[in-house]
Amino acid sequence: MSIKPLVILPDSKLRLISEPIKEVTGEIRRLADDMLETMYDAPGVGLAAIQIGMPVRMVTMDVSKSEEERQPLVLINPEITWVSEEKRVYEEGCLSIPEYYEEVERPDRVRFRFMNLKGETIEQDADGLLATCVQHEIDHLNGVLFIDYLSKLKRDRVMTKFKKAAKREAGA
Numbered sequence: 357m358s359i360k361p362l363v364i365l366p367d368s369k370l371r372l373i374s375e376p377i378k379e380v381t382g383e384i385r386r387l388a389d390d391m392l393e394t395m396y397d398a399p400g401v402g403l404a405a406i407q408i409g410m411p412v413r414m415v416t417m418d419v420s421k422s423e424e425e426r427q428p429l430v431l432i433n434p435e436i437t438w439v440s441e442e443k444r445v446y447e448e449g450c451l452s453i454p455e456y457y458e459e460v461e462r463p464d465r466v467r468f469r470f471m472n473l474k475g476e477t478i479e480q481d482a483d484g485l486l487a488t489c490v491q492h493e494i495d496h497l498n499g500v501l502f503i504d505y506l507s508k509l510k511r512d513r514v515m516t517k518f519k520k521a522a523k524r525e526a527g528a
């Protein structure tokens with residue numbers, strides 16, 4: 357297991373559509389381990405494979421908020437199969453957009469289907485933070501970021517800020 361460098365805005369990799377995973381191989385298991393380690397180290401509650409540069413449909417999450425009782429979730433090829441009509445606003449952040457938080461409105465509850473590391477297909481309901489997180493992470497697999505839900509003004513502002521930071525970094 358190793359901690360991988362995070363892909364940061366405005367890196368165009370974040371806009372890629374990730375490829376489905378056909379089979380749970382040793383390589384996929386190692387990627388899941390690296391993603392969990394990178395996510396816990398950050399620390400964050402969710403990570404998509406593309407955020408460490410791998411364009412495959414896998415997500416790791418842990419919304420337990422407890423160091424002692426970790427509840428790691430690994431979702432392979434996750435899909436939303438149902439969303440509630442009720443919406444909920446939650447302040448979101450993203451490991452690829454560090455130290456930036458904004459309120460985003462999304463369906464309050466969702467049902468999602470995924471394959472686990474044993475190759476089993478599971479369908480599960482989520483509400484609260486898990487519902488927000490699963491929608492945010494599945495968006496990453498489709499090249500969508502939470503800033504896409506903000507006003508153009510806010511999005512332009514954050515893009516400008518991160519472009520400038522990337523330029524400074526490149527020049528340093």
Ligand code: NI
Binds near residue numbers: 450451452492496
């Ligand atoms: Ni994110």
